[in-house]
Amino acid sequence: MRTLAETDRNTLPRGWVRQAVMGVLRWKDMPAAGRSDTLHKGATLQAPLVQRQHSVPGPDPRDDCRLSTNNNVKICTTPPSSPQQATQSRRLLQETLSRPPPYPMIAVPEKGYWVDGTDHEVSFDHRGVPILPHQTWRAKIETDDTGKCYRRFYVGREHTSLIGNDETLGPVLLSIKTENVANQEHTRILLRMRTGTMHEIVPSSCLGDSPSPARMAKLLNEQLNIDNFVPVLHPKASQLIANYDEHVLVTNFKFGVMYQKFGQTTEEELFCNNITSPAFDDFLALLGQRIQLKDHKGYRGGLDIQNGHTGDQAVYEVFKDREIMFHVSTLLPYTESDPQQLQRKRHIGNDIVAIVFQEENTPFSPDMIASHFLHAFIVVQVVEPNTPNTRYNVSVTARDDVPFFGPTLPTPAVFRHGPEFKEFLLTKLINAENACYKADKFAKLELRTRTSLLQTLTEDLKEKTNEFLGGSATVVPGTPKSDSGPGSRFIDTVKKAWSARVKSSQSVDNNLANANGHERLSKKSSQPTISESTPSSGRSLSKSSIVSNGKKSPNSSTASSPDLTAHAHAHPAMSEASDDSSLTSEDLEEHLAGGYIDSDTGLESMSSAETAAKACSVCQERPTSTTGPSSSEVLAQEVAKLKCDKLDLLRQNVSCQRDIKRLREKELSLQGDLEAAKKEIIRLRELLKDYSPNGDRSPV
Numbered sequence: 029m030r031t032l033a034e035t036d037r038n039t040l041p042r043g044w045v046r047q048a049v050m051g052v053l054r055w056k057d058m059p060a061a062g063r064s065d066t067l068h069k070g071a072t073l074q075a076p077l078v079q080r081q082h083s084v085p086g087p088d089p090r091d092d093c094r095l096s097t098n099n100n101v102k103i104c105t106t107p108p109s110s111p112q113q114a115t116q117s118r119r120l121l122q123e124t125l126s127r128p129p130p131y132p133m134i135a136v137p138e139k140g141y142w143v144d145g146t147d148h149e150v151s152f153d154h155r156g157v158p159i160l161p162h163q164t165w166r167a168k169i170e171t172d173d174t175g176k177c178y179r180r181f182y183v184g185r186e187h188t189s190l191i192g193n194d195e196t197l198g199p200v201l202l203s204i205k206t207e208n209v210a211n212q213e214h215t216r217i218l219l220r221m222r223t224g225t226m227h228e229i230v231p232s233s234c235l236g237d238s239p240s241p242a243r244m245a246k247l248l249n250e251q252l253n254i255d256n257f258v259p260v261l262h263p264k265a266s267q268l269i270a271n272y273d274e275h276v277l278v279t280n281f282k283f284g285v286m287y288q289k290f291g292q293t294t295e296e297e298l299f300c301n302n303i304t305s306p307a308f309d310d311f312l313a314l315l316g317q318r319i320q321l322k323d324h325k326g327y328r329g330g331l332d333i334q335n336g337h338t339g340d341q342a343v344y345e346v347f348k349d350r351e352i353m354f355h356v357s358t359l360l361p362y363t364e365s366d367p368q369q370l371q372r373k374r375h376i377g378n379d380i381v382a383i384v385f386q387e388e389n390t391p392f393s394p395d396m397i398a399s400h401f402l403h404a405f406i407v408v409q410v411v412e413p414n415t416p417n418t419r420y421n422v423s424v425t426a427r428d429d430v431p432f433f434g435p436t437l438p439t440p441a442v443f444r445h446g447p448e449f450k451e452f453l454l455t456k457l458i459n460a461e462n463a464c465y466k467a468d469k470f471a472k473l474e475l476r477t478r479t480s481l482l483q484t485l486t487e488d489l490k491e492k493t494n495e496f497l498g499g500s501a502t503v504v505p506g507t508p509k510s511d512s513g514p515g516s517r518f519i520d521t522v523k524k525a526w527s528a529r530v531k532s533s534q535s536v537d538n539n540l541a542n543a544n545g546h547e548r549l550s551k552k553s554s555q556p557t558i559s560e561s562t563p564s565s566g567r568s569l570s571k572s573s574i575v576s577n578g579k580k581s582p583n584s585s586t587a588s589s590p591d592l593t594a595h596a597h598a599h600p601a602m603s604e605a606s607d608d609s610s611l612t613s614e615d616l617e618e619h620l621a622g623g624y625i626d627s628d629t630g631l632e633s634m635s636s637a638e639t640a641a642k643a644c645s646v647c648q649e650r651p652t653s654t655t656g657p658s659s660s661e662v663l664a665q666e667v668a669k670l671k672c673d674k675l676d677l678l679r680q681n682v683s684c685q686r687d688i689k690r691l692r693e694k695e696l697s698l699q700g701d702l703e704a705a706k707k708e709i710i711r712l713r714e715l716l717k718d719y720s721p722n723g724d725r726s727p728v
Contacts, residue, residue: 117396121293124391133407133423135391144432145423145441148409158417161438162711167451169348170434170459171277177227178203178273181216183266190241190257191486196677197252198222198479199486201269202241206232215239219248222479223685225273251681262492272485279349282329283457284375284382284402285312285356290390295397298384299369299376302362307413308385311420314450315354315383316345329353330375337361338375347454355379377401381460383408383453394425403427403464406456411442418445422453426460431693433463436700439708466689475682 116137124135136143150158187205194200203218213232219225226248235243241257287301287308312318318341321333326346331338331353339361343354360372376382377399384392386409394405404426411419422441435455443449464470 117393145437148421189260192254192257284379290388327351429467433459
């Protein structure tokens with residue numbers, strides 16, 4: 029994946045190019061003359077690039093951090109800096125440390141992040157053993173199982189798949205299957221759109237006496253406006269559809285693990301930690317197995333398993349049929365001459381979720397790690413390490429556009445060292461990454477990927493259906509028309525070329541017979557051609573264009589007509605795909621602001637080449653226009669206006685759906701909190717009964 033470091037290599041000073049590797053970008057401490065003080069707390073993806081500046085070379089103050097770490101000093105700090113040189117996160121942490129302890133585990137910026145799990149006060153019994161809350165959470169991985177529905181309910185069973193096209197929402201793939209549920213006939217509907225996949229099972233009585241695919245699709249999405257669907261008929265169609273549905277399923281995960289000592293306030297200090305403690309080693313042993321990378325055969329998470337360039341060991345775990353690789357900062361390569369430790373940052377900075385292990389009570393700020401990808405942090409603080417009462421305080425923070433994810437933290441958010449905490453933490457990590465995919469940045473990328481895959485799938489299914497039937501099939505209404513096979517295309521081309529040649533020869537004869545009436549005769553002969561091409565079919569459109577070319581230049585019509593016809597039907601669906609891709613890319617570029625740089629797919633140039641073939645239906649409505657350039661310009665303007673209207677509607681649709689999802693997620697989270705509160709009340713009542721002064725007190 030290309031990053032800002034590759035695109036801005038010529039605009040940034042040489043000293044800053046190294047800091048922008050693999051999407052990890054940070055505004056470093058710079059002289060006041062070289063930068064502005066207008067930083068905003070909680071800035072995320074839209075943070076400005078580093079400005080060009082000239083500084084006097086000198087010793088790097090972060091070298092003291094590295095030396096202190098090598099000497100195993102408990103506190104690793106940098107020389108004090110002026111307020112103008114300090115970043116917002118560093119100033120926030122320094123202000124927090126200036127107050128008396130205990131310190132909050134997470135110092136949240138004013139904007140950009142939310143935090144969960146701030147209560148860590150526990151009580152003790154008469155023996156000094158901490159009284160921790162009962163485990164009320166459920167280890168449930170929050171995933172969308174819609175991607176498994178087709179293989180589970182449709183593959184190998186009698187069903188029907190149909191393709192349609194909506195002018196606004198693009199291609200649609202519908203799968204229908206009837207089944208009996210509780211002795212009643214139901215219809216299972218699976219609707220695939222570029223905005224997502226929807227699955228419902230409805231009683232057949234709800235569909236009326238004459239159910240149609242258009243009506244079924246409208247039950248799941250009222251905005252769809254498709255008159256006709258085309259069936260998919262091919263032996264391998266089910267496998268292609270199942271592969272598309274399952275592309276959203278993720279079974280491999282990689283998470284970062286960082287080690288924070290007391291008083292560390294910058295990312296350089298965190299990545300400089302090279303010597304750990306037994307408490308951190310016990311925590312890593314709880315997370316997973318420490319493996320040798322050269323002997324590893326499973327998921328590697330971007331680590332080198334051949335040459336050892338990313339270290340010798342790593343932490344790996346298989347949890348509920350999911351492979352997890354942990355990028356532990358202290359196990360990644362350490363470079364003495366690099367105070368920024370880019371070898372470590374380039375792996376952890378490209379993760380989506382990271383764990384921050386705190387040796388002692390010290391604050392952590394989520395914006396102290398500069399990364400385009402890190403969206404959620406789970407902070408774990410050990411208490412009474414290496415004792416029978418070892419426990420962990422847990423806090424969670426994530427960016428504002430990341431929805432809440434479970435399991436819900438107990439109150440207080442304290443866990444004992446053991447398998448229950450491991451199950452909770454791994455479940456929380458997986459759910460955190462799944463929730464981060466719903467953030468604006470990743471949602472835009474997912475929308476663009478899904479749009480491209482669905483467009484390719486529908487085109488492939490149409491082509492395979494035509495090949496399987498051995499002749500022309502009905503084309504989806506609203507999409508560019510294409511001929512069925514190479515044989516039929518060749519025959520149609522010969523017919524059109526021959527008809528164009530005959531008409532052009534007739535036009536020449538008429539000119540020789542009556543030169544003064546040439547213009548009147550040519551207009552009269554063109555009217556039947558236009559009326560013939562009125563039905564919306566690809567063949568009539570191509571015929572109309574060829575005849576007009578033949579009348580305009582009789583000498584060249586015979587040679588040019590077959591080429592034009594073949595070109596107009598070579599890739600009929602590519603112009604439609606390019607329209608969707610261009611709109612999606614424009615919507616993405618407004619939000620990414622250069623975070624991702626996509627290579628040219630060639631669809632944009634293809635759409636301009638197919639404009640004439642796509643605009644023929646509009647040309648038929650203007651029979652009086654005889655000049656080609658003027659009509660094409662008018663059509664281009666109309667297409668541009670339609671694209672703008674389409675983009676506005678899509679934006680409104682996406683924003684409304686996002687609001688609905690957020691409200692639903694908030695409702696679910698509130699319900700979970702309510703259930704947890706009820707269980708806690710029941711537990712407290714039982715505890716009061718146990719400690720009541722009555723004689724029938726139950727034994728402890």
